[in-house]
Amino acid sequence: MEKPEKTRERLYLIDGYALIYRAFFALISRPLVSSRGENTSAAFGVARFLIKIIDQHQPDYLGMVFDAGDSERVEMYPQYKATREKMPDELALSIPRIRQLVEAFRIPVLELQGYEADDVIGTLAGKAVDAGLEAVIVSGDKDFYQLIRPHVCLLNPGRGGPTAVEEEWVDERNAHERLGVAPKHVVDYLGLIGDSSDNVPGVSGIGPKTAIQLIEQYGSIEDIIAHTAEIKSKRAREALEAFADSARLSRRLVTIREDLAVDLDTEALRVREPDRVALKDLFLDLEFNTLAREFAAAHPTAPADAGDGAEAAPNRLAGDYRLLSTTEEVHALVAQAREAGRFAVDTETDSKDPMRATLCGISIGVVVGEAFYLPFRHRTRGPDQGELLGDATPDADAGVRNLPDLHSPEMQPLLDLLEDETIEKVGQNLKYDFLVFRREGIDLRGIAFDTMVASYILEPGRREHGMDSLALQHLDHRTITYEEVAGKGKAQIPFAEVELETACNYAAEDADITLRLADKFGPEMQALELDHLFRDVELPLVHVLAEMEYNGIRIDEPFFARMSEELRATQSQLEREIYAEAGEEFNIGSTPQLREILFGKLGLPVIKKTKTGASTDVDVLQALAAQGHRLPTLLMQYRQVDKLRGTYVDALPLMVNPETGRIHTSFNQTVAATGRLSSTDPNLQNIPIRTEMGAEIRRGFIPAEGNVFVSADYSQIELRILAHYSGDEAFVTAFRSGADIHRQTAALIFEVPVESVTKEMRDRAKTVNFGIIYGQGPFSLAQQLGISQAEAKAFIEAYFERFPGVRRYLDEQIELARTRGYVETLTGRRRYIPEIQSRNWNVRAFGERAATNAPIQGSSADLIKIAMIRIQNDIAAGMVPAKMLLQVHDELLFETPIGTEDAVREFVRERMEGAATLNVPLKVAGGVGSSWFETK
Incomplete structure (x- = not known):
């Protein structure tokens, strides 16, 4: 029901714990966890809800009400709420955070020791009406329906997600709809049926x-009890005869008091402007970056005096941003950049995909607080139907004054600057800019600092490393957003059509902020001794990944068309078998229908x-299939085929770049806290190769003709x-001798000679070997091996008995993480593990697994990165004619002319095996083929 027109000022009273629980459990399946391991689900939900209440309902008065101590109801009935589960540890730890949020919103907290929030709300609602206000109780608790009367109403919050429910306004017009009784009889109704959530007994029967x-x-209830003898239903009559006292007690338990000694302080409850600075800082600390931007204080520091020198400049957030419109101005800027030896550069384009983007302009910053925008392909709209006038005209009458074409003689000094190795380039996500320039025929050289990569090295667990959030957190500066200059949704215009002065302020700010961040992050990395990792591994990798993305990979489109038809036929056959097994046709993709078939x-x-x-x-399907049920097996096969078709077979041909005829995935360098690379648009690292159908997809990736x-x-x-890390003698000896490590492990665990190890023994030993790396316990190992937990525990104990060095290493890493808060890889990459200090056992156990696994997985990532850098440097030097195309965790894929494959394979093997010197040798396996599949 819609909210009625306001006839009085409104006081909104929020049931605090009801809101907190609702927010926490709304995200229980995919909780929000900060980089420090803090569960922030409840805090996020509460923050979003308070913003919504204030913005959409515009209350005149507002208060958050909490329970405080045991209520008198417990004295009345000791079992009251006794069946409620204990508040989860993660939620309990969120309560102080939520109180901080409420305080920053400047919302008073209302509580009275020894009373529940319901009674405080009931009392204040009555006093609000007496004071000429309208009371709005914000809660989904059915108990509050008893309070609804003239000028007292209820706002039942909605919820999001797949089962979204709109919020509901409840007043005298619709109060009877939920429970079927009028507000005055809610206590009688609840007294009769009881309330399992609060353990109110009611009347059994x-x-x-x-x-x-x-x-x-x-x-x-008293009237009903008085007429018990007249009740026709035998069951109800006997129940009331036996439990009349329970009915009376239950009615008292559910009755909300309205007579507490609580004053209604309207002045304190009047809605005030939130403390936006405090909220912004809190949101940043909780890693709610979008909310932080919304509440960022608009208070740029006044510019420093010119004579203050370089020390004052970084604190000066007001920038001097200028649009360049003549070649003379560009030449002067080039000279300034050359003299400084370093400048920040950023490109503005019309697409997030650098392989399809058109360059609109370039921003350059040489000193902090000053930056310039160079427009090259801006355009304006005509007066009729938005007709475009020109693509790159310097005619002022057209409304746009672009600089001459980048490749014109007038711009040669700028091109020379961009390609000059000796002039340092600073940027944010320079891989993108490199690719944009590359497609323009410009080789960006001298990449010296990438603020996105630096942020990742300093805070590997951070959710994002975008400039907007970095500027807000580290510089206390709210940047101009793309939507603010180009619009949102359908109204958004291409950047090329943004008015030049507006484009200048947006683009030049990016260059300026990049310089400021670089000046901050550089010393921080040096102080933490992370500069080596940045300079020698991550920064050179930017160029390597850009080259790989530019190279792209070719696919056999007819192959994918044929495979799609084959999968479609397979899916249709599975569909028929599923219907036959179920005994009827139904929507296989519908969870409710599938649930009814399986369990009903x-x-x-x-x-x-x-x-x-x-x-x-x-x-669930796997467990049911293991019990011998055929339908779950068919369903899993159907889902696998459906995913292969939708995610890869049908999708990949649509991603072929029309300009290059190849697919250009994006390698993400700043996502995984372990240091591993990921791949998106499309994700070529997740092609499922352990199944025959999944592996078949790799047949569709083919080299260029003649390669x-x-x-x-x-x-x-x-x-x-x-x-290497553990120094375990048996482990080291096995690798140095070139023996099969899984066979050797099996021999030691099963106490048999190596030649007596069976395939099953080796497979189990392999599972244990990798399970140890990932911190698997008996439960997980038992599930994976299909054995009892007792057997799995015996396997693990035998393993550590045979490899004591491994046990020692794992224990040492856990202790290191506890004492200093992080563990390190071979290159010094840090993985911070705040979870290891958690009071919650599950969270702490995750932290212990991360402490043992991160140095291993992270070092593996480091080694292949080092190998990639060395290989690409040698390729660039002309040592081999190959192109590096893909990295899939521990695997690299190259394209090379026919006849050079043996030399390239040997060359790559040497570089990869020489990436580091360990206590055991590194070994590389490889293959050659006319498709990706055939290289295995």
Whole structure:
């Protein structure tokens, strides 16, 4: 029901803990966790809700009400709320944060020791009406329906997600709809049926339907009890005869008090402007970057005097941003940059995809507080139907004054500057700019600092490293957003059509902020001894990844068309088999329908439950399939085929760049806290190769005409790093002798000679070897091996008995993480592990697993990065004619002319095996083929 027109000023009273629980459990399946390991789900939900209440409802008065201590109801009935589960540790730890948020919003907290929030709200609502206000109770608790009367109403908050429910306004017009009784009889209704959430007993044998009938016929509980003998239903009559006192007690327990000694201080409750500075700082600390931007204080520091010198400049957030419109101005800027030996550069384009983007302009900053924008392809709209006038005209009458074409003689000094190796280039996400310039025929050289990469090295667990959030957190500066200059949604215009002065302020600010961040991050990395990792590994990798993305990879489009048809046929066949097994046709993609088939019609056992009913996720299907049920097996096959078609087979041909005829994935350098690279648009690292159908997809990746693929893959790299770190004698000896490590492990665990190790023994030993790296316990290992937990525990104990050095190393890493808060890789990359200090066992256990795994997985990532840098440097020097195309964790894929493959394979092997000197040798396996599949 819609909110009625306001006839009085409104006081909104928020049921604090109801809101907090709702916010926390709304994200229970995918909780928000900060880089420090703090669960921020409840804080995020509460913050968003308070913003919504203030913005959309515009209350005149507002208060947040909390329970405070045990209520008198516990004295009345000791079992009151006794069945409620203890508040989760993660939620309990969020309460102080939420109180900080409420304080920053300048919302008073209302609580009275020894009383529940319900009673405080009930009392204040009554006093609000007496004071001429309208009270709005913000809660989904059905108990509050008893308070609804003239000028007292209820706002039942909605919820988001797939089962979204709109918020509901409840007043006298619709109050009876939820429970079926009028507000004055809510306590009678609840007194009869009880309330399981609060452990209110009610009357055993009387349900909602009967309760409504009794109330309609007789009225209150006392009236119903007085007429017990007249009740026709034997069950209800006997129940009331036996439990009349329980009904009276229950009615008292659910009755909200309205007579507490709580004053209504309207002056304190009047809505005030939030403390935006405090909120912004809190949001940054909680890593709510979007909210932080919204609440960033608009208070730029006044410019420093010119004579203050360089020390004052970094604190000066007001910038001098200028638009260049003549070649003479460009030449002067080039001279200034050459004299300084360093400048920040940023490109403005019309696309987020650098391989499809058109360069609109370039921003350059040489000194902090000053930056320039150079427009090259801006345009204006005509007066009729938005017709475009020109693409790059310098005619002032057209509304745009672009500089001459980048490749014109007048711009040669600028091109020379961009390609000059001796002039340092500073940027934010320079890989993007490199690719944009590359497609313009410009080779950006002298990459000296990338603020996005630097932020990643300093805070590897941070959710994002975008300039907007970095500027807000580190410079206390709210940057201009793209939407602010180009608009949102359907109204958004291309950047090339943004008015030049507006474009200048936006673009030049980026260059200026980049310089400021570089000046801050550089010393911080040196202080933490992370400069080596930045200079020797991550920064050179920017150029390497850019080259790989530019190279792209070719696909066989007819192959994918054929495979799509084959998968479509397979899917249709599976669909028919599923219907036959179910005995009817249904929507296979509908969880409710599938749930009804599996657990209703077929009566299969429920393995796991969700809020909406029995789960049908992959773990459940696997468990049911293991019990011998055929339908779950068919469903898993159907889902696999559907995913392969949708994610890869049908999608990849659509991603072919029309200009190059190749697919250009994006390698993400600043995402995984371990240091590993990821791949997106498309994700070529996640092609499922362990299944026959998944592996078949790799057949569709082919080299250019006259070329072949060469692949190179580190052999058991993580186990070799574990051997190096642990120094375990048996482990090290096995690798140095070139023995099969899994066979050797099996021999030691099963106490048999190596030649007596069976395939099953080796497979189990392999599972244990990798399980140890990832910190698997008996439960997980038992599931993976299909054995009992007792057997799995015995395997693990035998493993550590045979490899004591491994046990010692793992314990040392956990202790290191506890004492100093982080662990390190071979290159000194840090992985901060705040989770290891958590009071929650599950969170702490995750931290312990991360402490043991991060140095191994991170070192593996470091080694292949080092190898990639060396290989690309040699390729650029002309040592081999190959192109590096893909990196998939421990594997590299190259394209090289037919006839050079043997030399390239040997060249790559040497570089990869020489990436580091460990206590055990690094080994690389590889292959050659006319498709990616054939290289294995």
